[in-house]
Amino acid sequence: xxxxxxxxxxxxxxxxxxxxxxxxxxxxxxxxxxxxxxxxxxxxxxxxxxxxxxxxxxxxxxxxxxxxxxxxxxxxxxxxxxxxxxxxxxxxxxxxxxxxxxxxxxxxxxxxxxxxxxxxxxxxxxxxxxxxxxxxxxxxxxxxxxxxxxxxxxxxxxxxxxxxxxxxxxxxxxxxxxxxxxxxxxxxxxxxxxxxxxxxxxxxxxxxxxxxxxxxxxxxxxxxxxxxxx
Ligand SMILES: O=C1C[C@@](O)(C(=O)O)C[C@@H](O)[C@@H]1O
Numbered sequence: 166x167x168x169x170x171x172x173x174x175x176x177x178x179x180x181x182x183x184x185x186x187x188x189x190x191x192x193x194x195x196x197x198x199x200x201x202x203x204x205x206x207x208x209x210x211x212x213x214x215x216x217x218x219x220x221x222x223x224x225x226x227x228x229x230x231x232x233x234x235x236x237x238x239x240x241x242x243x244x245x246x247x248x249x250x251x252x253x254x255x256x257x258x259x260x261x262x263x264x265x266x267x268x269x270x271x272x273x274x275x276x277x278x279x280x281x282x283x284x285x286x287x288x289x290x291x292x293x294x295x296x297x298x299x300x301x302x303x304x305x306x307x308x309x310x311x312x313x314x315x316x317x318x319x320x321x322x323x324x325x326x327x328x329x330x331x332x333x334x335x336x337x338x339x340x341x342x343x344x345x346x347x348x349x350x351x352x353x354x355x356x357x358x359x360x361x362x363x364x365x366x367x368x369x370x371x372x373x374x375x376x377x378x379x380x381x382x383x384x385x386x387x388x389x390x391x392x393x394x395x
Contacts, residue, residue: 169393175214175364176375177195178202183214190382193217203218216248217250220237255282278304286313289312291385298326302330307338307360313346339358
């Protein structure tokens with residue numbers, strides 16, 4: 166997965182979405198936490214899109230119900246599958262000292278690490294966002310920050326933090342969740358966000374305010390963004 170340009174990832178609980186997503190997506194974000202048999206699905210996968218594996222903890226808005234050790238172990242096991250080019254690990258899990266297994270496995274197998282932060286309540290101030298992106302950058306290849314916008318000032322704060330982090334040489338992925346933040350899914354990549362997420366179907370959103378895959382893909386192309394597979 167080439168994070169030098171923008172990666173549009175279709176977010177999904179099923180790898181069966183790959184053929185339909187291929188026309189628009191550069192990668193699959195496979196939500197292991199939403200799948201019944203994620204490792205078996207990975208074993209059976211024969212699609213062409215590279216996979217970013219996410220096993221989102223319930224405490225970070227995900228559906229993983231296993232204990233933390235098992236959750237991280239599943240993610241570490243995913244790094245052994247050839248199609249898995251990147252894994253998503255929460256900054257909070259790294260801070261807690263729970264993520265070493267997956268960080269080590271990813272390093273050994275040359276799998277990229279996306280270090281993620283989600284704020285489902287609001288948008289902290291710009292300096293806090295910059296500090297979070299700087300901290301996440303120290304642990305992985307991409308620092309990902311999803312905040313919740315409750316007014317337009319929040320979206321501007323997110324875009325400024327994205328621009329500052331990019332100017333400082335960090336590789337980031339950012340978005341403002343919620344309907345007010347929807348447009349940041351198109352605009353944040355202009356300011357340096359390197360991953361955009363979209364469900365194949367609007368009904369299968371994995372976060373509030375997401376645009377569907379075809380809509381986001383067309384919008385990103387319309388504003389002239391350089392995409393990783395194109
Ligand atoms: O962290 C992210 C970003 C996201 O929350 C979004 O807002 O698009 C969607 C999630 O599937 C993904 O893991």
